[in-house]
Amino acid sequence: MRLTGTSHIGSQGHLTIGGCDTVELAKTFGTPLYVYDEALIRENSRRFVKSFEQSGFAFQVAYASKAFSCIAMAQLAAEENLSLDVVSSGELYTALQAGFPAERIHFHGNNKSEEELRMALEAGVGCYVVDNFYEMALLHDLASASGIQVNVMLRLTPGIEVHTHEYISTGQEDSKFGFGVADGQAMLAIRQALAKTHFNLLGIHVHIGSQIFDTTGFVEAIKVIREFLDSVRKETGYEVKVLNLGGGFGIRYTDEDDPVEIETFVETITQEVAAAWSKRNLPNPEIWIEPGRGIVGNAGTTLYSVGSIKQIPGIRTYVAVDGGMTDNIRPALYQAKYEALLANKASMVATETVSIAGKCCESGDMLIWDIDLPQVTSGDILAVLSTGAYGYSMASNYNRLRRPAVVFVRDGIADLVVERETYEDLVRHDRKRSVLSNIV
Structure with a gap:
């Protein structure tokens, strides 16, 4: 397993990103939690730009916001002198709210x-x-x-x-x-x-x-x-x-x-x-x-808390986490594969093979099949790597689960850029029936 950007294993044996201990991030902001390595996003952006500068071509590098769109990301793209690709009025509105220059937006x-x-x-x-x-x-x-x-x-x-x-x-x-x-x-x-x-x-x-x-x-x-x-x-x-x-x-x-x-x-x-x-x-x-993915994909990590563990003798062990296809639909949709580690046991050697299950009421809600990890116990923090693209942007409220928070981390500072949805958010647009029936 290769860690990228500012991710490494800290002195306590925990996964750290951007100088922040991911176990502490999970305690502070809850799980599931999207964590973005801001320095790596900027590095990826600059590599594209610098490569074109060296080519001698006139160019524009437009960040494809469908990969991950929020106000903070549009601001970062503007700071890196990128253009912006939007595919809907919602993405356009987000860009405009971020103050992104409209003349650099491609629709x-x-x-x-x-x-x-x-x-x-x-x-x-x-x-x-x-x-x-x-x-x-x-x-x-x-x-x-x-x-x-x-x-x-x-x-x-x-x-x-x-x-x-x-x-x-x-x-x-x-x-x-x-x-x-x-x-x-x-x-x-x-x-x-x-x-x-x-x-x-x-x-x-x-x-x-x-x-x-x-x-x-x-x-x-x-x-x-x-x-x-x-x-x-x-x-x-x-x-x-x-x-x-x-x-x-x-x-x-x-x-x-x-x-x-x-x-x-x-x-x-x-x-x-x-x-x-x-x-x-x-x-x-x-x-x-x-x-899009090329800029934010490897800069994102999703943190989950481990809950139930189901052992089927001679078949497999299911380790369930508190998220799943609602925060990462790609395994169910594309059969996408990921690597992961236990953030609180990052320095320990693998001792068992397990499969990571989501909590949605779907048999297909499996994040990772057959991954080698240290002995897993309830309460562990699982970090799934390279989830920066098409996780948050494709997240849903299936089973009325709340969409996770998003933090940018850099130089030991965690910046909350998207708040976790509340239960009130889930019913904000619901309306009670205006006419009640007498039928019994």
Whole structure:
């Protein structure tokens, strides 16, 4: 097991993150608890930015807020001079409440509503990634009515299939996202966007999937898109100013994972773009990317308290914790795998193999199957690593469980950035029946 960032085993044999003892964090803030290593988030962000600075390309690194969105995270992204990718009015509202510069916000989504687009136009959002013909017409009508011109990019599906879970593969032809290159819709979309007087067509966007461990798919996507752009240039004279290659950069969850280093990824894609564009004697486009998991994934740790322990002789031992699929749906949804340790016994050697069960009323609520740990007892604190992406953002109130608190830790200071939901929060929007029935 490899600890990352500021995580290490302290003098008391406890897991510490950002100079904070996780056992004390659990006592102070309760469990389940999301703990974010602020220094590691900043380090990941800066590695992306520095790699592009060294490439010589003009660029934007836009944090994909769907991975983890709250006011404090948007503030941190702004401090690191990142742009921000939002996919809903809720994510947009969060960014605006954080004071994030609207001109650095990119608005994504395959079904943006009129209400959401109006909100974005009023806020002065910097770019719209148009996903379909319906949205193209709606956005242009709204921009025209407001008398403004908006920056747009067209999301294309290049027909690239990558090795990842089918639920997070998005670049293939059969996808709910974007305009297809192979079926001619992309060319039609380019023509329509160029004809719209209230659009400034910056370029195109592709996103081939998530949790991708090599650069092959990105290189192939660049080749497909460049050939498509040759046709566009020949037929319309248009050449892109910006090439947005999306996100999807994988991180290490377990020893089975071998992701590409950030620097290697940036070097590979910039070199491929440079070669493709110079071959045609064209100036390099600006490159945008949208890392989410790649920035926050390995910076997050979830702390749980161990409750019941069920031993089935000759079969397995179930160790139940006070969270589960309500705070981390990924194991149930994607069969995602994680590593974990006992935060209060971090220096002890493993003596037994157990499986970590959540507390939801679902047989599929299992966080980890067959993990080696020191002797587990009720009251232990289990730390599940690399939960910074798609844990809090996909959390739910199933079984009327309260969503956990979130703390940022750095230099021995724990900053509560999201409070734990209360029981009052659970029923805040409930209403008692206004008319009572006499039926018995």
